[in-house]
Amino acid sequence: MVKSVFRTIKILEFLGEHAGANVTDISKNLRFPKSTAHDILTTLEQENIVAKDQNNRYHLGLKLFELGSMAQTDLEIRRIAQSFLRQLNSELDETVHLTVLEGDEVLYVDCLESSKRLRTYSVIGVRAPLYCTSVGKAILAFLEHDVREKILAHTTFEKFTENTIIDKIFLEDELHTIAQRGYAVDNMEHEEGLRCIGAPIRNRSGRVFAAISVSGPSQRITLGNVSEIGKVVMAQAENISEQLGYHKG
Incomplete structure (x- = not known):
């Protein structure tokens, strides 16, 4: 599996279990470079697959819910x-x-x-x-x-x-x-x-x-x-x- 795809899946799985995690939480728990986690999250946010709140914490987005439905x-x-x-x-x-x-x-x-x-x-x-x-x-x-x-x-x-x-x-x-x-x-x-x-x-x-x-x-x-x-x-x-x-x- 392409490494970026693998990391994206792991981030989504992590957010499914730990809603409201920030970039530091994600990179620390998944042992990804913080810059890599940030880049992936930015792309996912642009596609509405994740959403970021006012405290810079991430949640699964509506697009993911639509795809699941x-x-x-x-x-x-x-x-x-x-x-x-x-x-x-x-x-x-x-x-x-x-x-x-x-x-x-x-x-x-x-x-x-x-x-x-x-x-x-x-x-x-x-x-x-x-x-x-x-x-x-x-x-x-x-x-x-x-x-x-x-x-x-x-x-x-x-x-x-x-x-x-x-x-x-x-x-x-x-x-x-x-x-x-x-x-x-x-x-x-x-x-x-x-x-x-x-x-x-x-x-x-x-x-x-x-x-x-x-x-x-x-x-x-x-x-x-x-x-x-x-x-x-x-x-x-x-x-x-x-x-x-x-x-x-």
Whole structure:
């Protein structure tokens, strides 16, 4: 481990057990040079990871609390979403997925398959692009504009099928539509013959960080029933968001 990272972690652990410590306390107990402890604390304070009071004593900051809350939400989501995924799977008898945002991709963290012979097969732990999957587009559409722009700026657009949207202007139009209606459609954009309908999940603070989807063969999930299925998926996504502590308004 890089020494500066190791020292930063040790400082945070120390402050977790000894709130209100000053630079001298920290450097003495952790056996770091005082100048090193000061430099690390200054950087952490600038990022709101620690806070300094009027007596030059340090405490863990709000940013660390926010990060901890986000991590807790990610751990909770699979447990909380399970019953709603089962309901969705039972009602539609199509494969359902739960995904979370990981960098510029989605990570599949849970899946319940259809009982039908012709169905979608998935593997938990697989990652997929945001721009051409229903879950990915459902997340992108509800991210803050600057966050979305940063992600798309680092995205390499690959054309998986004839329907894959690789033009950023067209994609922005699609995301605008998704934001208005509340759910996203992967119209055979990632895999030939496969349609998926996804809806976003919000955490307690309202941040979209995950999505669920229903996937099936294009002959069963048709352009004619997409709207009906979309409403069902969106309702279950909203149920999960509520269980995570999010309330509209």
